[in-house]
Amino acid sequence: MKKFLLALFLFVICSTGAFAWRTPRWGYLPVNVYIEDHPKKAIVESAFNTWQTASGEIVSFRMKDAKLASSLHVKFEDKNPKVQKKDFSHAVGLAATQSPLGFYAKVDLTIFLLSPDTGRPLSDQEIYEISLHEIGHALGLQHSTSRMDIMYPLVHGQVFLSPNDLNMLKQIYLPD
Numbered sequence: 001m002k003k004f005l006l007a008l009f010l011f012v013i014c015s016t017g018a019f020a021w022r023t024p025r026w027g028y029l030p031v032n033v034y035i036e037d038h039p040k041k042a043i044v045e046s047a048f049n050t051w052q053t054a055s056g057e058i059v060s061f062r063m064k065d066a067k068l069a070s071s072l073h074v075k076f077e078d079k080n081p082k083v084q085k086k087d088f089s090h091a092v093g094l095a096a097t098q099s100p101l102g103f104y105a106k107v108d109l110t111i112f113l114l115s116p117d118t119g120r121p122l123s124d125q126e127i128y129e130i131s132l133h134e135i136g137h138a139l140g141l142q143h144s145t146s147r148m149d150i151m152y153p154l155v156h157g158q159v160f161l162s163p164n165d166l167n168m169l170k171q172i173y174l175p176d
């Protein structure tokens, strides 16, 4: 089973060279989502709503109270101590995806709450931006080179989805 790890960095741009094959995607909608209980949970829920609404429901989500009933899980971590790969040591968000047949079977998102470099708490706006970005990965989007896009691989004050973000989504879910 292929397993990918994608990260959103504060200061480091990561490579997307390993993701040249056809983009995995969800084979059914809505996607069942479980977000662990946490004071910041509503921010992440809001980011899911933004993807659903801004895309005109090209993608949709159903929030679940039980982890077992869901395929897309979101958890929170104070810091980023567990990532073994040095390349990910500055990450503030992670998306681990499993897509055995080109369709997502399971996606785990981790949202970090503290800056990995200074230890300062990330703001609600930053957590929202990180959530939008990681949900993008959870839908199959890869990194963008434009700072106008939420899929740009740095936290850069972006708090909405760009036309290009939504076009990338359309190419995955509504191919010509």
Ligand SMILES: [Zn+2]
Binding pocket: 006, 007, 008, 009, 133, 137, 143, 153
């Ligand atoms: Zn990323």
